[in-house]
Amino acid sequence: MATQISDKKRPKKRSRVESEEFERINSLNWNPTLTEKDDAFSFLIGSNELEGGFLCLEEIDESEYNLGIAKSTGGSEEKGKTKPKKQKVDTKNEELNGEAKGESEEQIEEVEKETKQKKKKKKKKKKKDKINKDAVNEAEGNEELPAVTDGNDDQEQELIDETEYYAWNELRLHPLLMKSIHALKFKEPTPIQKACIPAGAHQGKDVVGAAETGSGKTLAFGLPILQRLLEEQEKAERQLPENGELDEKVASAGLLRALIITPTRELALQVTDHLKEAARHSNFRVVPIVGGMSSEKQERLLKTRPEIVVGTPGRLWELMSGGDTHLVELHSLSFFVLDEADRMIENGHFHELQSIVDMLPMASKSTDDDSQKSQICETVSSVQRKKRQTFVFSATIALSADFRKKLKRGSQKSKTNDELNSIETLSERAGMRADAAIIDLTNASILANKLEESFIDCREEDKDGYLYYILSVHGQGRTIVFCTSIAALRHISSLLRILGVNVWTLHAQMQQRARLKAIDRFRGHEHGILIATDVAARGLDIPGVRTVIHYQLPHSAEVYVHRSGRTARAHSDGCSIALITPNDTSKFAALCKSFSKDNFQRFPLEMSYMPEVMKRLSLARQIDKISRKDSQDKAKKNWLERSAELMELDLEDNDSEEERVNNHKRKKATSAQLTNLQEELKSLLSRPLQPKTFSKRYLAGAGVSPLLQNQLEELARQKNSNNSGDVKRKKLIVIGQDCVEPLQALRSAGPETKLNLKDMAEKRRDITELRRKRKETKKRLREQRRKQKKKLQGKE
Numbered sequence: 001m002a003t004q005i006s007d008k009k010r011p012k013k014r015s016r017v018e019s020e021e022f023e024r025i026n027s028l029n030w031n032p033t034l035t036e037k038d039d040a041f042s043f044l045i046g047s048n049e050l051e052g053g054f055l056c057l058e059e060i061d062e063s064e065y066n067l068g069i070a071k072s073t074g075g076s077e078e079k080g081k082t083k084p085k086k087q088k089v090d091t092k093n094e095e096l097n098g099e100a101k102g103e104s105e106e107q108i109e110e111v112e113k114e115t116k117q118k119k120k121k122k123k124k125k126k127k128k129d130k131i132n133k134d135a136v137n138e139a140e141g142n143e144e145l146p147a148v149t150d151g152n153d154d155q156e157q158e159l160i161d162e163t164e165y166y167a168w169n170e171l172r173l174h175p176l177l178m179k180s181i182h183a184l185k186f187k188e189p190t191p192i193q194k195a196c197i198p199a200g201a202h203q204g205k206d207v208v209g210a211a212e213t214g215s216g217k218t219l220a221f222g223l224p225i226l227q228r229l230l231e232e233q234e235k236a237e238r239q240l241p242e243n244g245e246l247d248e249k250v251a252s253a254g255l256l257r258a259l260i261i262t263p264t265r266e267l268a269l270q271v272t273d274h275l276k277e278a279a280r281h282s283n284f285r286v287v288p289i290v291g292g293m294s295s296e297k298q299e300r301l302l303k304t305r306p307e308i309v310v311g312t313p314g315r316l317w318e319l320m321s322g323g324d325t326h327l328v329e330l331h332s333l334s335f336f337v338l339d340e341a342d343r344m345i346e347n348g349h350f351h352e353l354q355s356i357v358d359m360l361p362m363a364s365k366s367t368d369d370d371s372q373k374s375q376i377c378e379t380v381s382s383v384q385r386k387k388r389q390t391f392v393f394s395a396t397i398a399l400s401a402d403f404r405k406k407l408k409r410g411s412q413k414s415k416t417n418d419e420l421n422s423i424e425t426l427s428e429r430a431g432m433r434a435d436a437a438i439i440d441l442t443n444a445s446i447l448a449n450k451l452e453e454s455f456i457d458c459r460e461e462d463k464d465g466y467l468y469y470i471l472s473v474h475g476q477g478r479t480i481v482f483c484t485s486i487a488a489l490r491h492i493s494s495l496l497r498i499l500g501v502n503v504w505t506l507h508a509q510m511q512q513r514a515r516l517k518a519i520d521r522f523r524g525h526e527h528g529i530l531i532a533t534d535v536a537a538r539g540l541d542i543p544g545v546r547t548v549i550h551y552q553l554p555h556s557a558e559v560y561v562h563r564s565g566r567t568a569r570a571h572s573d574g575c576s577i578a579l580i581t582p583n584d585t586s587k588f589a590a591l592c593k594s595f596s597k598d599n600f601q602r603f604p605l606e607m608s609y610m611p612e613v614m615k616r617l618s619l620a621r622q623i624d625k626i627s628r629k630d631s632q633d634k635a636k637k638n639w640l641e642r643s644a645e646l647m648e649l650d651l652e653d654n655d656s657e658e659e660r661v662n663n664h665k666r667k668k669a670t671s672a673q674l675t676n677l678q679e680e681l682k683s684l685l686s687r688p689l690q691p692k693t694f695s696k697r698y699l700a701g702a703g704v705s706p707l708l709q710n711q712l713e714e715l716a717r718q719k720n721s722n723n724s725g726d727v728k729r730k731k732l733i734v735i736g737q738d739c740v741e742p743l744q745a746l747r748s749a750g751p752e753t754k755l756n757l758k759d760m761a762e763k764r765r766d767i768t769e770l771r772r773k774r775k776e777t778k779k780r781l782r783e784q785r786r787k788q789k790k791k792l793q794g795k796e
C-alpha cells in the first residue's frame with residue numbers, strides 16, 4: 001500500500017537515489033505495536049541503546065540523530081543478518097530515509113515537505129558558509145580547505161557498504177559525521193573512541209583519556225566536540241522561525257566554541273587537518289594558530305571567527321594578551337582540550353598555558369547572567385551556552401604522576417599558583433569537574449601493542465656504523481632517527497649525506513617553513529629517512545613509518561613512548577631500535593623497568609657487513625672533518641672581515657712570506673686529500689654494501705639480482721619450514737638491501753637475541769660492586785702510600 005500511494009503522489013520523474021531510498025523505507029519492518037503517542041523513532045533508538053548499553057543521554061533529542069545510521073541497528077545479533085547493501089551516500093536522503101522509518105504515507109509526505117524546506121534553508125546557509133570559507137581560504141593563503149557539501153555532490157556519492165561501518169552505530173554520531181567517517185574509510189571506532197564518544201558527546205562529561213600512541217585520540221575528543229556542536233546547531237535551527245532570518249544570525253554569530261591546545265606546531269597543524277576532515281560536511285571552521293608563522297595572517301584567520309581553534313600556547317597567548325577579540329571572548333567556549341597534556345606542564349609551555357587557563361571563565365561565571373551581558377551571546381540561543389567541557393588527553397598520562405588516582409578519589413582541593421605545575425591542578429583550574437570520565441586504556445607497558453622493540457649494545461664510537469648498517473642493509477619503509485641534541489643530529493645527518501644516504505632533518509632551531517617542508521618531503525617518500533630531535537616525538541602522524549631508531553636515548557620514559565609511537569600506529573605494526581652504549585645501560589634499565597619489561601630483543605646483526613661499513617664510515621668521517629674545518633675557517637674569516645668593516649678598520653696581514661707559502665701549501669694538500677678521500681668513497685659507494693664473507697646463518701641479498709634474491713628467499717622459506725619443529729636450530733634468513741626491513745629481521749631472528757633484563761640488572765649490579773671494590777682498594781693503597789711516605793719523612 002505504501003508503494004501505491006507513494007507512486008501516485010510523487011512525480012514520476014524521480015531520481016534513482018530517491019527511488020532506492022523509498023524502496024528501502026518500504027521494505028523496513030513495520031512495527032504495528034507502536035501507538036501514535038510513542039516517539040516515532042524510539043524503537044530504533046531503543047534497540048540501539050539496549051545493545052550499546054549506554055547510559056541516559058543528556059540534552060539530546062535522539063530523534064534528530066543516528067537516523068541515517070540506524071538502518072543497521074539491532075546490535076551484534078542483527079549484524080550477521082543484515083544483508084550487505086551497497087547504497088549511495090546522500091545525507092539528505094539519509095535524513096529522509098531515517099525520519100520516514102515506521103511512518104505512514106502521510107508522514108512520508110510531511111517529511112518530504114519538511115526536507116524540501118530544510119533544503120531551501122540549507123542552500124541559503126551554504127551560500128553563507130561558502131562566503132565564510134572563502135574568507136578563511138584567503139586568510140590561509142589559499143590553503144586547501146574542504147568545501148562544504150550538502151551531500152548532493154555526485155563525486156561524493158561513492159558506493160559504500162554501510163554494514164561495514166556497523167560498529168559506529170552504537171556511538172550514534174550525527175549523519176554528517178558518519179559521512180566524513182565513510183570518506184575516511186574508518187571501518188570501526190578505535191577503543192579510545194568507543195569509550196570517549198558516549199561520555200563526551202552524549203553524557204556531556206569531561207574526559208581524561210589515556211591510550212597508546214596512534215590509537216585515534218584526536219577523533220576521540222574531536223568527534224564529541226563536533227557532535228555536540230551539530231546538535232546545538234540543529235536545536236537552534238528548530239527553535240527559530242521558519243523564515244530563516246534568525247537562522248542567518250546563528251550562522252553568523254561565529255563564536256569561539258572549542259579551544260584545543262597542543263605542545264608543538266606540527267601537531268597543531270595535524271590536529272587541525274584531522275578535524276577539518278571530520279567536519280568537512282558541516283559548516284564549522286577549524287583554524288590553526290601556531291608560532292613560526294605570520295601573526296598578521298593568523299589574526300586575519302581569527303577575524304573570520306572560526307568555531308574551533310587549535311594552537312600552541314605561545315602564539316595563542318601572544319594573540320590573547322594582544323587582545324584579539326575572537327580569542328578573548330571566552331564566555332562562549334564550550335570545549336577546552338589539552339592534547340598531550342603531560343608535555344604541557346613541562347618547562348617552555350607552562351607559563352603561557354597557565355595564563356590561558358586563567359583567562360577561562362570559571363564555571364560559576366559562565367552562567368546565564370554572564371552571557372546575557374554579551375550582545376553576541378544574546379543572538380545565540382541558550383543551547384550554545386552549556387557548561388564548558390574539558391578534555392585532557394595523552395598516551396602517557398598514566399606514567400606521569402598519580403593524576404588518575406587523584407581524580408578518582410575526587411581530591412580536587414584548590415591549590416596555589418605555585419603548585420599548579422601538575423596535570424590535575426591545571427585541569428582543575430581549567431574547570432574540570434569532579435565527575436570527569438577517566439578512560440585509561442594504556443596497558444602496563446604503555447607502549448603501542450603492535451610495536452616490536454629491540455636494541456643494539458655498542459660502543460659510543462660504533463653508533464654511527466650501526467646506524468649506517470641499519471639504514472643501508474635494511475633501508476625499507478620510512479624511518480625516523482631520534483637524537484636528544486641538535487649537535488648529534490647535525491653530526492649524523494652530515495655523515496649520512498656524505499655516505500650518500502638521503503636524509504631530512506627536523507629540529508626546533510629550524511624555521512617553521514623548513515620544518516613543515518621536511519615533514520612534507522619525508523611524508524612523500526616511501527623509504528624516507530628523517531633525523532629529528534624530540535620536537536617530532538609527540539603526535540606526528542605519518543603513515544608508513546616502519547622503524548624508529550633511538551640514536552640517543554631520551555631523558556624520560558614518556559619521551560621514549562612517544563618517540564617509539566611514531567611507528568606501529570592505527571592498525572599497522574613497526575619496530576624500534578635503541579642504540580645503547582655502556583653509559584646508557586642504567587638509563588635503559590630504568591626505562592625497561594617503567595614499562596614492566598622483563599626481556600628485550602637484541603637487534604640481529606650480520607657482522608660480516610661491518611668491515612665494509614666501518615671502511616666507508618672512516619672515509620666519511622675524514623671528509624666531514626676536513627669540510628667542517630674548512631667551513632669553520634671561512635666563517636671565522638668572514639666574521640673578522642665583517643667586524644673590521646663595521647668598525648672601519650683595515651685588517652693587516654701579519655703573516656710572513658714563509659708562513660703564507662706554508663699556509664697555501666697546507667690548503668692545497670688538504671684539498672688534494674679531500675679529493676682523494678671523496679674519490680675513494682665514491683668508488684666504494686658505487687657498489688652495493690657487501691658482507692665480507694657469507695655467514696653460516698644469513699645469506700646476503702645485497703647486490704644480487706631480483707631473480708636470485710627470490711630464489712634465495714624461497715630457499716630460506718623452505719629451510720625454515722623444514723626446521724620448524726626444531727626451535728633450537730638456527731633459522732636461515734636472507735637479508736639484503738632490497739629485502740628485509742628491520743621488523744622482519746627482528747621477527748625472523750632466533751631466540752638467542754632475547755635478552756633477559758633481570759640477568760642484565762644482575763650483571764650491572766656486579767659491575768657496580770666491582771667498581772666500588774676497586775675504588776676502595778685504590779683508596780686503601782693511596783692511604784698506605786701516604787702513611788709510608790710520612791714514616792719515611794719522620795725517619796729522615
Ligand SMILES: Nc1ncnc2c1ncn2[C@@H]1O[C@H](COP(=O)(O)OP(=O)(O)OP(=O)(O)O)[C@@H](O)[C@H]1O
Nearest residue numbers: 186188189190213214215216217218395539541570
Ligand atoms: N577509527 C579509526 N580507524 C582507523 N584509523 C583511524 C581511526 N581513528 C583515527 N585513525 C587514524 O589513526 C591514526 C592515529 O590517530 P591519532 O593521530 O589521532 O592518534 P593518537 O592516539 O592521537 O596518537 P599520538 O598519541 O601519537 O598523538 C591517524 O592516521 C588517524 O587518521
